[in-house]
Amino acid sequence: MAISAYIVPQATRSAIVMALALAVPCALIGLFGSNPMITTVTNFLIMLIAVSALGLFSGNSGILSFGHCAFMALGAQISATLTIPPALKKTAFPLLADPILQSQFGLVMALLASVLIVGLIAYLIGLAICRLNGSSATIATLGLLIIVESLIVAAQGFTRGNQAVYGIPKLATWPVALAFAIGTIVIARLYRDSRVGLLLRAARENHAAAQSIGIDIPAQRQVAWVASAMLSALAGALLAHFLTVFSAKQFYFDLAFAIIVMQVVGGLSSVAGSVAGAVLVTAAIEMLRRLENGIDFGLFQVPQIFGLTQIGLCLIVLAILYTRREGLMGFAEIDRFLPFLRKREELATEAAAPTQARPTGTLTLEKVSKAYGGLLAVAEVDLELRVGEVLGLIGPNGSGKTTLLGCIAGTHAPSGGRVRIDDIDITGHPAHEVARQGIGRTFQNIRLFAHMTAAENVMAALTQRWPQLGHAELVRRSRHLLDELKIADLAEREAGTLAYGQQRRLEIARALALEPRFLLLDEPAAGMNESETADLLGILGWLVKDRGLGLLVVDHDMQLIMRLCDRIAVLNKGQLIALGSAAEVQASRAVREAYLGRRHAEVIT
Amino acid sequence: MEYFLQQGLNALALGGTYALLGLGLAVVFSVLGLINFAHGELMTLTGYGIFYTLLMGVPYPLALLAGVLIAALAAVLMERIAFRPVRNASPTTMLLTSFAVSTILHILFQNLISARPKAIPVPDAIIGAVSVGSMQIGIIQLLSIAITAVSLLGLTLFLKKSLLGIAMRAAAEDFNVARLMGVNANMVISTAFAISGILAGIAGVLWLFQRGSVDPMMGFLPVLKAFIAVVLGGLGSLTGAVIGGFILGIIEVSLRAYLPDGMLAYRDAISLTLVILVLFFLPQGIVPRRESVR
Numbered sequence: 001m002a003i004s005a006y007i008v009p010q011a012t013r014s015a016i017v018m019a020l021a022l023a024v025p026c027a028l029i030g031l032f033g034s035n036p037m038i039t040t041v042t043n044f045l046i047m048l049i050a051v052s053a054l055g056l057f058s059g060n061s062g063i064l065s066f067g068h069c070a071f072m073a074l075g076a077q078i079s080a081t082l083t084i085p086p087a088l089k090k091t092a093f094p095l096l097a098d099p100i101l102q103s104q105f106g107l108v109m110a111l112l113a114s115v116l117i118v119g120l121i122a123y124l125i126g127l128a129i130c131r132l133n134g135s136s137a138t139i140a141t142l143g144l145l146i147i148v149e150s151l152i153v154a155a156q157g158f159t160r161g162n163q164a165v166y167g168i169p170k171l172a173t174w175p176v177a178l179a180f181a182i183g184t185i186v187i188a189r190l191y192r193d194s195r196v197g198l199l200l201r202a203a204r205e206n207h208a209a210a211q212s213i214g215i216d217i218p219a220q221r222q223v224a225w226v227a228s229a230m231l232s233a234l235a236g237a238l239l240a241h242f243l244t245v246f247s248a249k250q251f252y253f254d255l256a257f258a259i260i261v262m263q264v265v266g267g268l269s270s271v272a273g274s275v276a277g278a279v280l281v282t283a284a285i286e287m288l289r290r291l292e293n294g295i296d297f298g299l300f301q302v303p304q305i306f307g308l309t310q311i312g313l314c315l316i317v318l319a320i321l322y323t324r325r326e327g328l329m330g331f332a333e334i335d336r337f338l339p340f341l342r343k344r345e346e347l348a349t350e351a352a353a354p355t356q357a358r359p360t361g362t363l364t365l366e367k368v369s370k371a372y373g374g375l376l377a378v379a380e381v382d383l384e385l386r387v388g389e390v391l392g393l394i395g396p397n398g399s400g401k402t403t404l405l406g407c408i409a410g411t412h413a414p415s416g417g418r419v420r421i422d423d424i425d426i427t428g429h430p431a432h433e434v435a436r437q438g439i440g441r442t443f444q445n446i447r448l449f450a451h452m453t454a455a456e457n458v459m460a461a462l463t464q465r466w467p468q469l470g471h472a473e474l475v476r477r478s479r480h481l482l483d484e485l486k487i488a489d490l491a492e493r494e495a496g497t498l499a500y501g502q503q504r505r506l507e508i509a510r511a512l513a514l515e516p517r518f519l520l521l522d523e524p525a526a527g528m529n530e531s532e533t534a535d536l537l538g539i540l541g542w543l544v545k546d547r548g549l550g551l552l553v554v555d556h557d558m559q560l561i562m563r564l565c566d567r568i569a570v571l572n573k574g575q576l577i578a579l580g581s582a583a584e585v586q587a588s589r590a591v592r593e594a595y596l597g598r599r600h601a602e603v604i605t
Numbered sequence: 606m607e608y609f610l611q612q613g614l615n616a617l618a619l620g621g622t623y624a625l626l627g628l629g630l631a632v633v634f635s636v637l638g639l640i641n642f643a644h645g646e647l648m649t650l651t652g653y654g655i656f657y658t659l660l661m662g663v664p665y666p667l668a669l670l671a672g673v674l675i676a677a678l679a680a681v682l683m684e685r686i687a688f689r690p691v692r693n694a695s696p697t698t699m700l701l702t703s704f705a706v707s708t709i710l711h712i713l714f715q716n717l718i719s720a721r722p723k724a725i726p727v728p729d730a731i732i733g734a735v736s737v738g739s740m741q742i743g744i745i746q747l748l749s750i751a752i753t754a755v756s757l758l759g760l761t762l763f764l765k766k767s768l769l770g771i772a773m774r775a776a777a778e779d780f781n782v783a784r785l786m787g788v789n790a791n792m793v794i795s796t797a798f799a800i801s802g803i804l805a806g807i808a809g810v811l812w813l814f815q816r817g818s819v820d821p822m823m824g825f826l827p828v829l830k831a832f833i834a835v836v837l838g839g840l841g842s843l844t845g846a847v848i849g850g851f852i853l854g855i856i857e858v859s860l861r862a863y864l865p866d867g868m869l870a871y872r873d874a875i876s877l878t879l880v881i882l883v884l885f886f887l888p889q890g891i892v893p894r895r896e897s898v899r
Contacts, residue, residue: 064697126887137830143877154870307712314705322690
């Protein structure tokens with residue numbers, strides 16, 4: 001696998017600029033500032049590591065996590081245990097094994113150990129949590145936080161239980177924190193634009209579409225989950241070495257919430273946003289802490305308010321959520337505001353289009369059924385689709401067309417029958433595996449990765465077909481595909497901002513990036529006017545004649561179906577009632593009955 | 606055997622409380638997609654409501670009723686004030702909003718009332734136990750089970766028979782379609798919050814019977830566990846929420862009953878780990894919600 005698929009030039013430039021913007025002021029304060037200022041900056045840098053770590057997972061996957069605070073707690077616990085002097089350790093952790101009690105590690109070894117151990121733990125937990133979607137996943141991370149906190153409290157003897165861990169060497173000085181903070185934001189920024197980051201963002205934007213281009217979503221989440229857990233452990237360990245005294249409850253909901261607030265204020269999916277959020281929220285917390293003990297305005301006094309900091313954070317986050325939901329930076333990086341970062345990559349000289357053998361094969365459905373409870377949505381349908389052929393699938397509303405499409409694409413598991421490509425059985429395979437077998441699809445309601453550029457939409461699919469390609473080559477091939485669909489000039493536009501017809505083209509370009517043998521199109525002409533439909537007809541004809549794909553087209557536009565399709569299959573109430581040429585189907589009595597009802601069908605005959 | 610039966614009743618009582626909480630969460634989630642973190646504060650409000658009405662000399666049963674009604678009212682107000690601005694936002698936005706509301710309420714309770722627990726007397730009549738054969742069964746347990754059963758039955762009847770209930774079920778299936786059919790969105794959402802408030806209130810009463818006091822954090826942990834129960838049951842499914850609640854109750858009571866003493870401190874960790882393990886095999890929960898991909 002080419003390393004250049006992981007390190008994208010634009011992201012590298014962007015990361016370097018951010019690193020400098022962070023390093024210069026922090027170093028100035030570190031060198032010339034007062035002690036309280038240095039303390040504040042060090043604290044900020046450690047929180048920045050924590051936020052960037054959370055952002056690496058939450059920002060790219062769209063799953064909010066409370067669990068990263070648990071990884072911080074573990075990192076702090078492990079690193080503290082390893083670095084406390086042996087004399088102190090014996091009274092603090094009487095149950096620990098002798099080799100650990102008698103040894104004392106330096107910062108580097110202790111950090112390395114915390115990060116690796118937490119990485120392993122995160123991997124195991126991730127196997128379950130990364131399979132959950134949306135709010136379920138968030139709640140599971142909440143469970144994780146409770147589990148870890150209660151384990152640390154319960155394991156008194158191995159830990160300090162409820163009591164404070166003390167005597168931790170103060171090793172997290174400002175240069176140490178700064179170095180790790182820079183490392184973390186560089187990793188987070190590079191990850192975002194890398195191959196893996198691209199795939200995870202695609203999954204965040206649209207689950208079903210991501211699967212339809214072959215993305216194994218849990219596996220992609222797992223990568224980010226483990227990486228971000230390790231960085232969180234680093235943040236936790238550094239926090240321990242900064243505070244020198246801490247207790248388990250300091251790594252609970254308050255901290256988890258503070259970090260989430262930083263991320264949300266800064267921007268839902270942006271490394272630059274993480275930095276901005278950490279700056280603003282740290283500043284707010286510093287101010288609120290000073291007010292917490294009561295304020296003397298001379299004439300009147302504000303009494304001590306317990307929890308003022310928390311209330312302040314809540315109000316800040318509510319203000320952001322009510323007025324600017326995506327946070328300050330939203331989905332943008334600094335690249336958007338600094339054009340010099342965005343200079344176009346030097347593309348390899350326009351080579352000929354990648355040569356492509358004409359696909360071969362036959363997609364076969366044998367007695368495919370899908371039952372929902374007692375309702376048979378699809379009943380024992382037999383169909384065959386060869387490459388280079390267009391098969392239309394029509395039928396009244398609710399006749400099972402989309403369900404049948406889903407049974408092929410893997411979004412629905414058939415309750416009976418077989419789906420094969422030549423001799424390869426793909427019945428009931430998950431959608432992403434079906435996609436990798438060479439079945440592309442588009443959706444009835446267009447499903448694009450709305451906050452990603454048109455080029456990124458296509459590149460995400462390209463990486464699934466050609467895992468070994470480097471970034472420059474991905475860019476080049478995506479341009480080529482966009483060009484074939486006449487939308488090359490829109491490559492850098494966010495997909496969600498394109499016009500309807502352009503979105504449809506992009507969706508087809510993305511599906512083609514998989515080099516599929518078969519393409520399933522669910523109502524491609526829905527909502528299109530006549531000229532757009534004519535346009536679409538041209539594209540679909542090109543797919544079949546020049547590319548040699550087999551198309552399965554579901555649509556209600558009879559003109560389109562009759563003009564485009566070699567054969568037409570008609571479904572009614574889940575059953576295949578007719579299959580043949582346009583003329584044959586039009587002549588079929590069963591079809592008329594299905595569409596018009598028996599009485600009207602008789603009148604016409 | 607007897608021990609087993611007794612523990613079985615305990616599991617039903619505790620599971621019932623989780624089921625009521627989970628159901629309240631699920632009613633709101635199924636309509637709005639909102640995970641309401643502040644659900645626990647509704648429980649706590651019930652506690653304070655009972656505490657203050659008792660202080661004013663209101664008879665005990667009426668105080669309980671007042672407590673439940675306060676929770677219902679608070680739930681409706683909460684939606685009006687805090688959740689309406691983020692109604693169609695992403696689940697993450699709504700979840701964070703409710704987390705912020707929950708935290709604000711905690712801190713208000715701490716500052717305006719007290720950080721310390723306030724005692725709520727439990728009437729002598731329900732403290733004892735009745736003997737069935739050679740078994741001693743706590744009245745509180747029996748009462749909890751009975752109240753849970755009546756509440757579940759009442760809610761089922763409401764959802765199946767009343768027009769508003771049917772509208773709510775339609776909205777839970779597909780809110781947009783329900784609106785096209787003429788279902789009034791605000792009405793349905795307010796009702797969902799009122800129901801969730803009533804359920805939180807009832808659960809709060811049952812919780813108070815066990816603890817005998819109310820403090821600012823009273824509702825926090827049980828509701829966190831109810832979240833987990835809801836995910837276990839299948840997020841979005843009302844039946845699932847009830848099933849998940851009972852399963853969590855059974856797991857917790859079994860651990861309490863059969864775990865060796867030295868391990869008791871680990872019981873929350875163990876029960877939650879078990880649930881996450883189940884989710885590994887059933888990522889959609891026990892009653893998965895069907896979603897069509899178009």
